[in-house]
Every structure is written in structure tokens, then in C-alpha cells.
Amino acid sequence: MSDTKISALPAVTATADADILPVVQGSGAGAVTRRTTLAQLRSGLLADRPAHVRDFGAVGDGTTNDAPAIQAAVDALAATGGGVLEFGARAYRISTPIVVNNAAIIFQGAGFTEGPNVASGTWLTINQTGFTPFTFTGIASRGSVVRDLAVRQTHTAPVGPGWAPTDYDFVFRVQDCLGAIDFDNVFLCAINRGIWIDNSGRFNIQRLRGQVYTTGIEIDRGFDAGRLQHVHFWPFVSAADDVVRWQQQNQDSIVLRRVDGIFMDDLFLFGARSGLRFSTSASGTARKFYIGKYYSDFTQYGVWIDGNGVAGQIANMTTQSELFNSGGAAYVGGGGIRIDGNNARVQIGNLRIDDAESNSIRVNGTGNRLDIFSFRAEFYNRLNDGSAAIHVANVPVGTPNAVFLGSPALLGGGNGGPLVNSGTNSFVALAGPAGRADRPGVMVGSEATGLFAPSATDIAAVAAGVEVFRATSAGTVTLGATSGAHGFGVTTPANTVNRVIATGTVAAGTPSLAVAGTDANIGIALAAKGTGTVRLQTRSATAFEVNATGTPGNFVRVNATASGGTPQIISQGSDTNVALQLSAKGAAAVTASNPLQLPGYTVATLPAAATYVRCVIYVSDGTANKRLAISDGTAWRWPDGAVVS
Structure with a gap:
């Protein structure tokens, strides 16, 4: 030819x-x-040409049920190893299930005009409940993609506070794929529930936009790192008060249950009960999540943690809890972060929370820990009832909660509400990495001045490179130099109830050193070491000194008395009889500024002379010149030597 x-x-x-x-x-x-x-x-x-749903009978008039034709196209592509399924710029009504389970299929739309209703581009419309429109399941479907299309559901018009969306199932279910199913440039227009992913990791959801009423994305058993990025939920369809406020009461934008190592970035979530909810399932909770930039607006809780053991990091987060279209009123019970689970470990770099009715951050449960480097709260304590910016629950049993701030909190518009609530054994602590390399801690003034931790059980302060303070977990406090070379120390035994209080005064006052405690009577002891003395000084010199010639067994007690009484200097000790000696220095005499009064006896009541050798007494029944008596160790004698009788 x-x-x-x-x-x-x-x-x-x-x-x-x-x-x-x-x-x-x-x-x-x-x-x-x-x-x-x-x-x-x-x-x-x-050969290798993409299939088109219209080649398999899809009409795309928005009325005909095109699901059977789409399923036929999916099956035909699967029979040849998968491929691209094109939709074209039409509206396809879906009223029966479509399942992808035998090959990787790419659902390729023709884009869409973003708006409240079906417009140009590819639209999938749903107006029947009781089924899942699209299901991806089985490992053979890994690698499937949904891109460049919009989904629209039909709901009753908002007519009052009792409005609720039609109870549609999730539009997309990804089930037991064990690997990636991706969504790219998808518009969820008036969708009750958007995307469900279970037992399928490595997914990538990006450029997802729309208005969802109950759940935007819910993920469980994501055992390999998935990605959510460029998510934007906003009232594209309806900004009616009843619609958005229903969302604020019921919608959880993104729900994460057992999800390992998920990466999230560039999230904007508008009008929800929770922007991000970290919950639980039989498989566990979210661990090692990472969030780059996150902003939630008109949300009751920007982050709500009601699962146990949630752990992850947030780089930048801003959230606002205002009631929608209410002139600035705070949402009832709204706050930026709420933790109702136990043992959460969450780190946040930069955090701003606005318009909390009471607490910007509320930590319930037990054993939770929040680490926040930079925290700003604006317009909290809107009830003006003394609510704190950070509320940490008291924990009677279990591990107390803890919040650590890397820098001082910036608080504004809080009606005088404190940073942290009282009446709790949980705590909010301020700490930060600074100081110098060998003394990490909070730097104050220069690299050689600040706080540092010399050990896991000690905290200390350094000024100009010299340690001046240290406190240990055992209750010992030292001042003046490195512990062991310090000038002053305080040791507090366990369960101390009695204590010493030093009090300064204003000008002309007298500073005091006193004891206080729960006991009714509390003594105070000043102890020298070894043979050292205890000295009291005034005018820069010793005014009174206490010394001991040996280990004290006998000692002197000074008793003050009530008005009308006589103060006393008394010998005390372990001996039965303890004498009292007054000694002058050198050849000086012991003097008295007033007459000395001798003890008085009668002849019949004289004490034993041997007990009081060389002692003088007054005998009340002696003659005029025989009133005084002196003991010679054997008998009492009158001044003329005669024995008293």
C-alpha cells in the first residue's frame, strides 16, 4: 500500500x-x-491516557447520581493498575458510596470558584445522609490523591438558635491503608464532617479550606508522621449568628487521637469549640506532635487536651475566645488552652491568648506540665472575679501540675487578675537559660550575675562571679560564699513547725530576733562550737560573754518576773547542790550599789553549818549585838565567837 x-x-x-x-x-x-x-x-x-468520569456515564448536571459512573471509572482504572481520573468543570451529585481499594487513583478536579454555592470548576454535591461518599481502604490504594475540587452539602437554612446541621457522615474516609492518601487544594463547603483517617500514616493534607460544622479532620492510629498544612476554616458559606455559635458549641476543627509525630503548620481555624483537640482512643493519644504557626479565632478553646499522656511542641500560637458577633463579649467558659487529661507534656514557644472569660490557661487533671517561653494574655478575667491568667488545679492525690515560663508573662486588660491562682499545691515557675556557661540560669545584669543550679537538688545565686547564696532541697540555706565557706546558714529539719523570725524596723525602732511556731512555749538557743564563747556586743565591743570551763552540767539561769516580783540569778544543773560564784577580776572587790539582804533564820531553824562554811546569816531572835552569825564549818557563831544558842 x-x-x-x-x-x-x-x-x-x-x-x-x-x-x-x-x-x-x-x-x-x-x-x-x-x-x-x-x-x-x-x-x-x-495508552496511559487519564480516564474521564464522563467516559463512564457521569452526567455532571448536579441532579443525576453520578456515583455509579465514578465507581465504574475507578474500577476500570484499578483493572489496569490505577491512574488519573478526571472530572472536568461540572457538578457531580453523589448519593451512593464510592470505594477505592485496589489501586492508587488520583481524583483530579478542574479547580473551583471559592464561595458559598456551587460555581465554576469541579464540585461534588451531597444531599443524602446515611453513607460515606468516598472511602479509601487497603494498602493497594496507598498513593491515591484528591485534588483541585470542592464538596458541597445541603443543610436547612439557619432560622434561629435551635439550628443544627444535617447529620452527614464524613465525606472522605481513609481506613486501614497503612500509608499515604493525600488531599491537595480541596474546598469543604458547608460540610458537617470532612476527612477521617484511621490506621493510615504518611498522609499529607494541604491547602484545605472551607466551613465545617462538626469536625474538619479527625485522625486515629496515625503511626507514621503525617502532615497538615495550609488549613483555613472560615465562614465561607454562612456567617449567621446561629451557625457560627453552633460551631462554637459543637465543632472540633481538628481532632487528634493516637497520632505519632504529626507535623502541622499554617493553621487558621475560625468559629469552633476547639481548634485543636487532643483526645484519646483505645490505641492511645497524640505523641510528639509539632506545630509551626497556628491561629484560632472565635474558638472556645484554642487547644483542648482531654487525653492522657499527650506530648508535643507548638512554635507560635495565637487564640481568641470571643463570642461571635457579640460586641466583644467573651465566650462562656472560653480560654486559650484547657487541659483536662493527665500527664501532658507540651512546650510552646510564643503564645498569645485574648478574650478569656476567666483563665487564659486552665490546667486540670494531675501531673501535667506546660513549658512556655513567651506568654501574653490580653483581656482575661472578664468576669472580674479575681480569676488568674493561669489556673493550675490543686492535686490532693498524685503529682501536682506545673507551668514553667521562660520569660515574665505580659498581662493586659485582666481587671487586676493575678498571674496564677492561690490555694493550689501546683505551681507556676519562671525559669530561663542565661547566666554563663559554667553557671547556667537566669542572667541578671551581666553574664556573671544570676541564678544557676549547681546540682539537681540545689539552686544558687552568683554576683560578679562569686556565689553568694545557695538553697538545697534538704532545707539548708547558706549565704555569703560557696556552701562550706559561707558566713551564714539556715538548716530546716523535716516537718519543721517552730522557727526563728528576724524583723527589721523603721527608723528609731528596734530590730528583733524572735521564735514562732505551733508549740505554745518555744525556747531559743545560741550555740558556740567547741570551747568558743557566746558574745553580745554593743558599741563595737563585747558587752556580755558566756563561757564554759568544761562540758556544761551546771549553768546559770536568769529569771525575769512579773511586776512587783524580784528578778533572779539562779544556779541550775545536774548536781543536787550547785553553788553560785560572783568573781571580780584581779584584786577588785565584788560590789553592790544597794545593801545586800541576808537570809533570815531563828535559832531553832539554823541550817547545817557544815553546808554553809564561811557564810553569814541573819538570826532574827538574837540580841541587839548578836543578830549576825557566821559558820566555821562546825557551828554557827556570833560575832564574839560564842556558839549560837
């Missing part, structure tokens, strides 16, 4: 697959006419 012109061939009115057709290849002098069957020609032209 190579030497026959096509124009010379007989006309053919109909062809079969086996018919021979001429094909001219090349042009001009190099043109060659070749032979091929119609089947061969069709196979060559259609």
Missing part, C-alpha cells in the same frame, strides 16, 4: 476493530502511507 494514494482507496462507511486503515507518516517527499487496524490505532492513542 505504500505506493497507493489514500484518495484512491474506496470509501468506508463503518469500521470494525479488525479493519485495516491507512496512516500517513511524514510529509512531502518523505511521506509514507502505512497500514494499521482500528484496534491498534485506538490502543496506541489511548
Whole structure:
């Protein structure tokens, strides 16, 4: 046939697959006419060509149920190893399930016009409940993608505070794929529940926009790191008060249950009960999540943690809890972060929380820990009832909660509410990495002045490179130099109830050192070491000194008395009889500024002379010149030497 012109061939009115057709290849002098069957020609032209849903009977008029045609197209692609399924710029009504389970299928839309209603581009419309429109399941479907299309559901018009959305199932269910199913540039328009992913990791959801009423994305058993990025939920369809306020009471934008190592970034979530909810399932809770930039607006809780053991990091977060379209009123019970689970470990770099009715951050449960580097709270304590910016619950049993701030909190518009609530054994602590390399801590003034931790059980302060303070977990406090070379120390035994209080005064007052405690009577002891003395000084010199010639067994007690009484200097000790000695220095005498009063006896009541050798007494019944008596160790004698009788 190579030497026959096509124009010379007989006309053919109909062809079969086996018919021979001429094909001219090349042009001009190099043109060659070749032979091929119609089947061969069709196979060559259609090889690897994307399928189109209209090739399988889809109408795209927004009325006809196109789900069977789409399923037929999916099955046909799966039979040849998968591929691209094109939709074109039409509206396809879906009222029966479509399942992808045998191959990777790419659902390729033609884009969409963002807005409240079906417009140009590819739209999937749903107006029946009781089924899941699209399900991806099984490992053979890994690698499937949904991109460049919009989904619209029909709901009753908002007519009052009792409005609620129609209870549709999730539009997309990804179940037991064990690997990636991706969504790219998808618009969820008036959707009750958007995307469910279970037992399927490595997913990538990006450029997801729309208005959802109950759940935007819910993920469980995501055992390999997935990604959510560029998510934007906003009232594209309806900003009616009843709609958005229903969302604020019921909608959880993104729900994470057992999800390991998920990466999230560039999230904007508007009008929800919770922007991010970290909950639980039989498989566990979210661990090692990472969030780059996150902003929630008109949300009751920006982050709500009601699962146990949640752990992750947030780089930048801003959240606002105002009641929608209410002139600035705070949402009842709203706050930026709420933790109702136990043992959460969450780190946040930069955090701003606005318009909390009471607490910007509320930590319930037990054993929770929040680490926040930079925290700003604006317009909290809106009830003006003394609510704190950070509320940490008291924990009677279990591990107390803790919040650590890397820098001082910036508080504004809080009606005088404190940073942290009282009446709790949980705590909010301020700490930060500074100081110098060998003394990490909070730097104050210079690299050589600040706080540092010399050990896991000690905290200390350094000024100009010199340690001046240390406190230990055992209750010992030292001042003045490195512990062991310090000038002053305080040791507090366990369960101390009695204590020493030093009190300064204003000018002309007298500073005091006193004891206090729960006991009714409390003494105070000043103890020297070894043979050292205890000295009291005034005018820069010793005014009174206490010394001991040996280990004290006997000692002196000074008793003050009530008004009208006589103060006393009394010998005390372990001996039965303890004398009292007054000694002058050198040859000086012991003097008294007033007369000395001797003890008085009668002749009949004289004490034993041997007990009071060389002692003088007054005998009340002696004669005028025989009133005084002196003991010679054997008898009492009058001044003339006669024995008292």
C-alpha cells in the first residue's frame, strides 16, 4: 500500500476493530502511507491516557447520581493498575458510596470558584445522609490523591438558635491503608464532617479550606508522621449568628487521637469549640506532635487536651475566645488552652491568648506540665472575679501540675487578675537559660550575675562571679560564699513547725530576733562550737560573754518576773547542790550599789553549818549585838565567837 494514494482507496462507511486503515507518516517527499487496524490505532492513542468520569456515564448536571459512573471509572482504572481520573468543570451529585481499594487513583478536579454555592470548576454535591461518599481502604490504594475540587452539602437554612446541621457522615474516609492518601487544594463547603483517617500514616493534607460544622479532620492510629498544612476554616458559606455559635458549641476543627509525630503548620481555624483537640482512643493519644504557626479565632478553646499522656511542641500560637458577633463579649467558659487529661507534656514557644472569660490557661487533671517561653494574655478575667491568667488545679492525690515560663508573662486588660491562682499545691515557675556557661540560669545584669543550679537538688545565686547564696532541697540555706565557706546558714529539719523570725524596723525602732511556731512555749538557743564563747556586743565591743570551763552540767539561769516580783540569778544543773560564784577580776572587790539582804533564820531553824562554811546569816531572835552569825564549818557563831544558842 505504500505506493497507493489514500484518495484512491474506496470509501468506508463503518469500521470494525479488525479493519485495516491507512496512516500517513511524514510529509512531502518523505511521506509514507502505512497500514494499521482500528484496534491498534485506538490502543496506541489511548495508552496511559487519564480516564474521564464522563467516559463512564457521569452526567455532571448536579441532579443525576453520578456515583455509579465514578465507581465504574475507578474500577476500570484499578483493572489496569490505577491512574488519573478526571472530572472536568461540572457538578457531580453523589448519593451512593464510592470505594477505592485496589489501586492508587488520583481524583483530579478542574479547580473551583471559592464561595458559598456551587460555581465554576469541579464540585461534588451531597444531599443524602446515611453513607460515606468516598472511602479509601487497603494498602493497594496507598498513593491515591484528591485534588483541585470542592464538596458541597445541603443543610436547612439557619432560622434561629435551635439550628443544627444535617447529620452527614464524613465525606472522605481513609481506613486501614497503612500509608499515604493525600488531599491537595480541596474546598469543604458547608460540610458537617470532612476527612477521617484511621490506621493510615504518611498522609499529607494541604491547602484545605472551607466551613465545617462538626469536625474538619479527625485522625486515629496515625503511626507514621503525617502532615497538615495550609488549613483555613472560615465562614465561607454562612456567617449567621446561629451557625457560627453552633460551631462554637459543637465543632472540633481538628481532632487528634493516637497520632505519632504529626507535623502541622499554617493553621487558621475560625468559629469552633476547639481548634485543636487532643483526645484519646483505645490505641492511645497524640505523641510528639509539632506545630509551626497556628491561629484560632472565635474558638472556645484554642487547644483542648482531654487525653492522657499527650506530648508535643507548638512554635507560635495565637487564640481568641470571643463570642461571635457579640460586641466583644467573651465566650462562656472560653480560654486559650484547657487541659483536662493527665500527664501532658507540651512546650510552646510564643503564645498569645485574648478574650478569656476567666483563665487564659486552665490546667486540670494531675501531673501535667506546660513549658512556655513567651506568654501574653490580653483581656482575661472578664468576669472580674479575681480569676488568674493561669489556673493550675490543686492535686490532693498524685503529682501536682506545673507551668514553667521562660520569660515574665505580659498581662493586659485582666481587671487586676493575678498571674496564677492561690490555694493550689501546683505551681507556676519562671525559669530561663542565661547566666554563663559554667553557671547556667537566669542572667541578671551581666553574664556573671544570676541564678544557676549547681546540682539537681540545689539552686544558687552568683554576683560578679562569686556565689553568694545557695538553697538545697534538704532545707539548708547558706549565704555569703560557696556552701562550706559561707558566713551564714539556715538548716530546716523535716516537718519543721517552730522557727526563728528576724524583723527589721523603721527608723528609731528596734530590730528583733524572735521564735514562732505551733508549740505554745518555744525556747531559743545560741550555740558556740567547741570551747568558743557566746558574745553580745554593743558599741563595737563585747558587752556580755558566756563561757564554759568544761562540758556544761551546771549553768546559770536568769529569771525575769512579773511586776512587783524580784528578778533572779539562779544556779541550775545536774548536781543536787550547785553553788553560785560572783568573781571580780584581779584584786577588785565584788560590789553592790544597794545593801545586800541576808537570809533570815531563828535559832531553832539554823541550817547545817557544815553546808554553809564561811557564810553569814541573819538570826532574827538574837540580841541587839548578836543578830549576825557566821559558820566555821562546825557551828554557827556570833560575832564574839560564842556558839549560837
